[in-house]
Amino acid sequence: MTHYEFDDAGVVVIIGSGAGGGTLAHELTRRGVEVVLLEAGKHLTSEDFVNDEWGGYEMLSWLDKRTASGDWRVGRDHPVTPSWSCQVVGGTTTHWSGCCYRLIEDEMRARSVYGDIPGASLIDWPIALAELAPYYDLAEARMGVTRTNGLPGLPANNNFKVMYAGATALGLNASTGRQAINSIPYDGRPATIQDGFTVTGDKVGSRWSTLNVEIPRALATGKLELRPQSRAVFIEHDAAGRACGVVYVDAAGTRQRQKARAVVLAGNCVESSRLLLHSASGMFPQGLANSHGNVGRYYLRHIIQTVWSVFDKPVNMHRGEIMTGMIDDFVRHDPARGFAGGYYVELNSMGLPTTAAFLDPGWWGRDFAGVIEQYAHMAGMLLSGEDMPQAGNRITLNDELDAFGVSVANIHYDEHPNDLKMRSHGYKTMSAIHQAAGAKRSVEAPAYPASHNLGSNRMSARAEDGVLDGHGRSHEVPNLFIADGSAFATGGACNPTLTIVALAIRQAEFMAGRMAAGDL
Amino acid sequence: MTGIKAHKDPKLAPPPDVAEGPEWEHTLALLDPHVAETLLSAARTLYPHDGLPERVYRRVILHFDRMAAHAPAAAQSFAEFVDRVDTAMPLPFRDLSESYRVSVLKGLEESAAFRLVQRSTVRFLYDDVEVWQAFGYEGASVHLGGYVARGFNDLDWLPDPPAGV
Numbered sequence: 008m009t010h011y012e013f014d015d016a017g018v019v020v021i022i023g024s025g026a027g028g029g030t031l032a033h034e035l036t037r038r039g040v041e042v043v044l045l046e047a048g049k050h051l052t053s054e055d056f057v058n059d060e061w062g063g064y065e066m067l068s069w070l071d072k073r074t075a076s077g078d079w080r081v082g083r084d085h086p087v088t089p090s091w092s093c094q095v096v097g098g099t100t101t102h103w104s105g106c107c108y109r110l111i112e113d114e115m116r117a118r119s120v121y122g123d124i125p126g127a128s129l130i131d132w133p134i135a136l137a138e139l140a141p142y143y144d145l146a147e148a149r150m151g152v153t154r155t156n157g158l159p160g161l162p163a164n165n166n167f168k169v170m171y172a173g174a175t176a177l178g179l180n181a182s183t184g185r186q187a188i189n190s191i192p193y194d195g196r197p198a199t200i201q202d203g204f205t206v207t208g209d210k211v212g213s214r215w216s217t218l219n220v221e222i223p224r225a226l227a228t229g230k231l232e233l234r235p236q237s238r239a240v241f242i243e244h245d246a247a248g249r250a251c252g253v254v255y256v257d258a259a260g261t262r263q264r265q266k267a268r269a270v271v272l273a274g275n276c277v278e279s280s281r282l283l284l285h286s287a288s289g290m291f292p293q294g295l296a297n298s299h300g301n302v303g304r305y306y307l308r309h310i311i312q313t314v315w316s317v318f319d320k321p322v323n324m325h326r327g328e329i330m331t332g333m334i335d336d337f338v339r340h341d342p343a344r345g346f347a348g349g350y351y352v353e354l355n356s357m358g359l360p361t362t363a364a365f366l367d368p369g370w371w372g373r374d375f376a377g378v379i380e381q382y383a384h385m386a387g388m389l390l391s392g393e394d395m396p397q398a399g400n401r402i403t404l405n406d407e408l409d410a411f412g413v414s415v416a417n418i419h420y421d422e423h424p425n426d427l428k429m430r431s432h433g434y435k436t437m438s439a440i441h442q443a444a445g446a447k448r449s450v451e452a453p454a455y456p457a458s459h460n461l462g463s464n465r466m467s468a469r470a471e472d473g474v475l476d477g478h479g480r481s482h483e484v485p486n487l488f489i490a491d492g493s494a495f496a497t498g499g500a501c502n503p504t505l506t507i508v509a510l511a512i513r514q515a516e517f518m519a520g521r522m523a524a525g526d527l
Numbered sequence: 528m529t530g531i532k533a534h535k536d537p538k539l540a541p542p543p544d545v546a547e548g549p550e551w552e553h554t555l556a557l558l559d560p561h562v563a564e565t566l567l568s569a570a571r572t573l574y575p576h577d578g579l580p581e582r583v584y585r586r587v588i589l590h591f592d593r594m595a596a597h598a599p600a601a602a603q604s605f606a607e608f609v610d611r612v613d614t615a616m617p618l619p620f621r622d623l624s625e626s627y628r629v630s631v632l633k634g635l636e637e638s639a640a641f642r643l644v645q646r647s648t649v650r651f652l653y654d655d656v657e658v659w660q661a662f663g664y665e666g667a668s669v670h671l672g673g674y675v676a677r678g679f680n681d682l683d684w685l686p687d688p689p690a691g692v
Contacts, residue, residue, distance in 0.1 A: 057536040058667035061654055160691060165682040171692065172685045182692050200673030210669045320684045325664055327679035359664035363653035364646075369636075371573040371645055372629065379653070380576060383531075383663025444685065 009232050011043055013265055018043045018232075019518070020253045020267040022239045022282070025098020026507040027490030028273030029217025029225075030149075034515030036230035040522060043232050043265055044222075045255055047274075048095035050235040053219075056101075056208030060360045063207025067101055069094035073277065074405055077420040080453045081308075084368040089418050090308065091456035092275040096235050097218025099275065099458070100504065104205050104330040105186035105214050106353060106391075107152040108501035109143050112136045113340045114348070114393065117497040120340055121347040126423055127395040128305055132496040133468040133477035142509040150187035150215040150508065151194055159190045164201065164327035166356050169318070169386040173444035174334055174352075184333030184353070187215035187505075194220070201327040203356070237263075240411050242270055242286040242295055242487070250295075250487045256411055269518065269527055273490040273511075276306065276460030280402040280493060281416045283464065283474075296464075296481040301474050303402035305465055306418065307498040308457030310392035310429050313355055314437035315366060315385050316446035317378060322386045324356035330389070337392075337436065338500055346428035349500045350392025352437060357387065365455045378450065386441060390433040391459065393500045395423035402463050459503055464493040478517045479510060486527055490514055533659035536667040542655060545585045554589065557596045558605065563588050565609045568621045570648045572628040576661075583655050590651040591644075601643065608640035 011018050019035060021028045024046040032044045047069075057063055068091065075082035075089035082089055093099040113120045115136050118129040147155040154160050160183045163171065167183060174181035188205065189198045199213040212219050225231040236258035243264070245251040250270040257263050272279040280303040284294035294302055332354025339349055357365070359382050366379065399421060404414035422430075438449040467473025470482035479494045481487040490511045492503045499506070521527035535541060545551050552560040567588050595602035612620035615631040623631065635641040652658060659666050668674055680687075 057538050058669050059536045059539055061650070062536065062539055162680060163688045163692065164679045168680070168682045168685050168688060171688040181688075199675070200669070201675040201679040202668045202673035203679075204667075204669065211673070320682075321663070322682060323663070323665075323678060326668075326674035326677070358666065359659055359662055360650075360654045363649050369642075369645070371632075373575055376575050380578075380662055 008226060009229050011041065011232050013263060016251070016266040017041055017268055018265070019269045019271065020045065020265055021271040021273055021490070022253065023098055023273035023275065023278070023491065024096050024217055024222060024233070025093070025273060025275065025491070026100050026217060026504045027511045028271065029097060029100065029221040030508050030511040031271060031273065031490045031515050032231055033221040033225040034512055035519060036225045036228040038515070038519040039230060040519055041230050042225070043234060045237040045239050045253065046096050046233065046235045047238040048093065048235065050096040050233070051208070053208070053210045053212055056210045058202065058204045058210065059207060060358045063204070067093045067095050067208060069275070071409060072415055074415060074417045076417060077400070079420040079422055081456060082420065084453065085456045088456050090277050090460050091458050092277070092460065096222065096233065097216045100216035101208050101218055102206050103504055104328070105188040106330050106333070106502040107147065107150065107185045107187050107505040108333070108351065110136065110499040110501060110506055111338065114497065114499035117348070124347055124395060124425060126397060127425065128398050129396060130467055130472050130496055133466050139509055139513065142513040143505065145512050146505055146509040149220070150505070151189055151196070152185050152187050152505070153190050154185045158193060161186060161188060161190045161199070161328055161331040164331060165322050166324040166386050167332040167354055169322060169444045170332045170354055170388060170440060173440035173442070176443040177439060179334050179336045179440070181332060181334045183331045186328070186331060188328055189213040199328055203325050203327055203329060205329065238411055239274070239282060240413050242282060244288065244290065244295065244484065248290055248484060250484055269486040269488065271488040271490050275491055276463050276493040277402055277416050277418065279489055279491055280463040281404065281413065284404050285413050296474055296484050296487055298483055299471050301465070303463050304398055305396035305462045306400045306402055306420065307394050307396060307462035307495070308420065309459040309461070309498055310350060310390060310394050310426055310433065311454045311457070311459065312430060312433060313387055313389045313452040314434065314441060314449050315362065315387045315452055316438070316441035316449040317381045318384045318386060318446055321383050323383055324386055325358050329356045330354050344432060346425045346432065348393030348425070348429065350390050350429060350433055351500055352440070353389045353391060355387045355389035366450060366452050378448070388437045388440065390437060391500060391502055392429050392433060393498050395425045396462055396497060397421065397423055459492070459498070461492040461495045461498045461503060464489050466494050466496045479514045488514060488518070531660065531663055531665050533656050533665055534667045534671065535656045537670055542586055542657065543589055545582045545589065547582065551585050555592045557602060558588070558592045562605060562609045563592070565612065565620050566591055566605060566644065568628065569608070569612065569632065569644055570652065572625065572632060573645055573648050574652055579658065579661060583652065583657050586655055587648055587651045591647060594647065604640045604643045608644050611635055611638070611640065
């Protein structure tokens with residue numbers, strides 16, 4: 008592998024190798040840009056991964072302590088793990104289940120379309136859907152998204168048959184949706200064998216990840232140095248206020264300093280905000296790129312919730328890809344529903360270990376036992392919807408320090424009335440679908456630790472409304488970028504990975520262009 | 528019960544053997560027999576599956592024992608839990624009938640010790656391959672070729688969706 012010196016100030020340093028960072032590393036290096044990619048986790052392979060829910064969780068998860076405050080139920084159910092992401096080369100793309108939907112025009116103009124909602128801090132995205140659309144095209148081709156580029160949809164599995172029967176009876180539009188999971192061999196990756204374990208690393212490799220697609224190709228350019236087990240702890244700047252290096256702790260526990268011509272944070276929402284807040288200095292006393300106090304604010308985690316229903320006959324939802332179903336009737340903003348924004352209903356299955364853990368944390372006794380005993384007869388669905396940005400929903404730093412001397416993050420989240428209205432509407436929709444398919448009992452399950460972490464370093468047209476411009480570049484530190492979900496101006500309803508990848512491809516083009524022009 | 532076969536990933540350790548008689552307590556590293564049996568009674572009260580054999584609950588307590596051996600805070604919480612459930616009624620918790628055991632546990636629901644016992648029971652009980660088999664979760668599949676030829680779409684009591692939907 009290519010090696011760069013610590014004092015080589017010509018490299019771009021990217022922190023985090025997931026959907027944003029891994030894609031950006033490939034897109035920059037294939038244009039000849041020299042990149043050092045710091046990843047806190049290990050470089051695992053498909054041989055390391057296991058088909059085991061808790062085994063995979065313990066292998067892949069970012070398990071740093073967090074604290075939680077606010078009225079969200081996640082804060083009570085999961086007080087030290089309120090948000091969730093991965094710490095491994097490939098980041099959370101080693102875990103995701105491949106849903107690839109695009110933001111729609113209304114969502115990218117949320118403030119204009121939804122109006123002034125009391126208590127919410129909506130803005131329009133600083134870029135239009137038309138500007139992003141070509142990059143969505145590129146992302147879909149790169150990722151091999153089903154039902155794009157001539158790729159067939161994934162086949163209906165048992166759980167989807169239930170969803171489809173119920174949705175059709177209610178006049179709703181259900182399909183197996185669009186996933187970055189191969190229905191047929193594509194781009195050197197095999198078709199799925201319907202193993203049901205994309206969430207624990209995907210041993211088969213039929214699902215796109217930066218681990219199995221972007222990073223190997225970036226390494227093949229000879230321009231990338233990947234440094235696993237390298238934990239970024241501070242971003243340094245020079246006298247002119249430009250980012251000039253990253254301090255990190257390597258696998259041996261030694262503190263290193265890598266110089267940089269530009270720095271990109273792509274460590275998932277909580278880590279990117281935490282690192283900026285922690286990187287305070289005389290010039291940036293509130294944290295780097297935080298003169299307006301917006302770093303960490305407007306944290307979003309989507310309206311996520313599930314419904315699990317019991318049927319008279321077996322479903323065996325664990326067999327096959329876990330999220331191959333989608334209903335899009337509720338995606339568009341429709342004020343007649345009584346709330347702003349929209350939601351997707353998606354198929355969802357879990358194995359017995361996590362179904363038991365997330366069905367209703369804290370629920371015990373004969374009633375619970377009677378439900379979970381019928382696991383083989385259960386079907387599941389998940390809702391992913393838009394939550395409202397609020398100034399008080401934010402990532403801040405505790406006084407407590409972690410093992411690396413960085414403050415532990417607190418995540419504060421209060422639910423907005425709009426969020427609660429959407430939750431109620433969504434539960435009714437999902438239960439009705441299962442009832443229409445013959446469910447004898449439906450359980451409304453709460454959100455689990457947030458995995459759609461968004462918005463806490465948001466893009467904005469005006470510097471005072473956010474942290475980044477439309478290319479994910481800091482409004483105040485011109486060579487500091489963000490390439491993860493924290494850059495989202497608003498959350499939209501869909502699973503965020505496709506948008507993170509599209510934004511990273513666009514960002515790479517911008518960065519390479521500025522470098523060629525000599526001003527980055 | 529369900530006629531399926533459950534598989535743990537072959538890379539992972541199989542569940543430990545646990546004796547059928549009272550000598551199972553000899554395999555405990557840290558928990559004393561009364562604490563272990565009281566925690567077992569609590570686990571069975573929290574998640575009462577009458578069809579499951581005693582040994583799956585014993586394996587949960589073996590996990591608790593390992594937690595206690597690794598973390599003094601966990602050991603302390605288990606001891607506190609046992610002390611509280613034993614002193615809530617005029618009889619030790621283990622000797623109470625089910626409705627009284629339920630009542631004692633309800634009274635402790637807000638405590639950290641209860642939360643640890645309850646969450647840890649869920650964590651380990653439903654991760655036991657014998658429980659998987661009993662409730663119809665087949666588990667690891669890649670080493671068997673996935674489910675593509677093993678029933679991922681075999682549900683036959685609803686109409687099949689049209690092709691390509």
